[in-house]
Amino acid sequence: MRALDDKVKKAGITVLNQIGVDPGVDHLYAVKMIDTVHRAGGKIIDFISYCCGLPAPECSNNPLGYKFSWSSRGVVSALVSYVT
Structure with missing residues (x-):
């Protein structure tokens, strides 16, 4: 990612790298980044995720805005676990 920093800045794009699955x-x-861009009047041209995906807005109809693709208990457990 550090090696790509100059290219990313010159391209005027934002790249988020493996910040936790x-x-x-x-x-x-x-x-959060998409909302920030939209609030600033920007436009998302492309979104690529090489792991998983975002639920469609009409499908994020729960308080977490999240769709469980595996054990919901595992998700909640991971949220409250310490990083080791």
Whole structure:
């Protein structure tokens, strides 16, 4: 990622790299970044995720805005676990 920094800046794009898949932290940050861009009047041209995916807005109809693709207990457990 550090080696790509100059190219990314010159291209005027944002690249988020592996910021955690368990329990979907990468998705949460992606949504946060997309919302930030939209609030600033920007436009998302492309979103590529090489692991998993974001649920469609009409499918994120729960308080977490999250769709469980595996054990929901595992997701909640990961949220409260310490990193070792």
